Amino acid sequence: MHAVDLRAAREALREQQPLVHCLTNTVVQAFTANALLAAGAAPAMVDAPEEAGDFAAVASAVLVNVGTVNARTADAMRLAARSAGEAGTPWVLDPVAVGGLAFRTDLAAGLVALRPAVVRGNASEVLALAGTGAGGRGVDSTAGPEEAAAAAADLALRTGGVVAVSGPVDLVTDGRHTVRIGGGSALLTRTTGAGCALGALVAAYVAVTDDPLAGAVAAHAHVALAAEVAADVADGPGTFAPAWLDALDALDGASLERADVRSAA
Template sequence: MSAVDLRAAHAALRARTPLVHCLTNTVVQTITANALLAAGAAPAMVDAPEEAGDFAAVASAVLVNVGTVNARTAEAMRLAARSAGAAGTPWVLDPVAVGALAYRTQLAAELVELRPTVVRGNASEVMALAGAGGGGRGVDSTDSTDDAAKAAAELAARTGGVVAVSGAVDLVTDGRRTVRVGGGSPLLTRTTGAGCVLGALVAAYVAATDDPFTGTVAAHAHVAVAAERAARITAGPGTFAPAWLDALDAVDGAALAGAELR
């Protein structure tokens, strides 16, 4: 992955303004919508089963985040994932707290069989989804990205897509290529919805680029670079969140090209 690739991905995102259909948890809808707008995409929050399938077919990308799932939204997620697959629309699965709770774990297992373009979660979630662990402590991971590397590669081979594992250093793999994205800030872990926002930005970047792997890396780099900028000018989580939104808007192709990739 080169600086040229990251610049091109950022330029494509800003030029195409992808419409991201977010079936996401109720806690994070506002920050997710604002972050998509700041980064250069457009959000939509359509989670009714009567509409989700139709909208998934016309959106640029779909995010399926199981954070506060219930029977109604679970059905909307199934319909949206099937519709996205049939229409060739890229979609991202964020398996929040999978492994820790049986209902969402079963739903995520159903969804992963529909072959998401990208699976994005923390190490414990990815390991649980791959059948290699029991999950973390709710939304918090009890494993490291290195712990999840093998499971991520196996899951990528199973879905034919990309798997991204978030942590102090993020790991992105498609089973053939692997990139680690450093940087960021510990304040991301103290900001409600930071990981969920990342899933939405992955969807936006994947919609804007020709290669889901490149798009996924670019989204992680964008989040990390913006977090570094915001952390330098804030005193804690209360002021970090709005500064991070400002930084998501301010990050340009040159800044993205300077992200810490390994």
């Protein structure tokens, strides 16, 4: 059984304020930065090839999100991932829409070979990255987390890291231990950038826990519980987004222990 101390992880994030280097898609940069700030981390959006490698070496953690990738940012992502690996900086790969488009699929396959600490995606993205699926409908998954459980475990063993699969019940595995996180709100799926922000929060938590499985679980629990709090006061997706940011900020370590986290051997 792999137990995760959610209270300790939350408190460490607040105390250490990790610097998260985000190479992420242009649609979500401000929202991702705000989510990191609300949780207690410090965001940086450095995606120039001339700077990405140097910055990845000094950041607390790195997020590589291929959502709106182009040739220039792909070079920056490769440089950042290599530099992070050499420096011992944990980095997270978010394979947005991998499987349906050849350029990003090839890029993501190359990045997987650089051994990210965590791969975080939806079920269709994880299946495609593992070589057992064709991808989803754009950024939307056409499969559920349990359908990707075996592929996620195999991919985690291949990278030596953790694979997190988002869905109604999130699944996080290192290939040997699997943890499921329930709760959340359907309004997350109607909020542009919520999943991308989750990837950045995974990076932040991994930086302060020194344990990719614990960090990924804590991030998913934080996001899910904040979504429940926000959904209780929101009238719809327009009011949900700022309420979610407020909840990310308000939840402390004791609050996070209420999250629906189910561990399995």
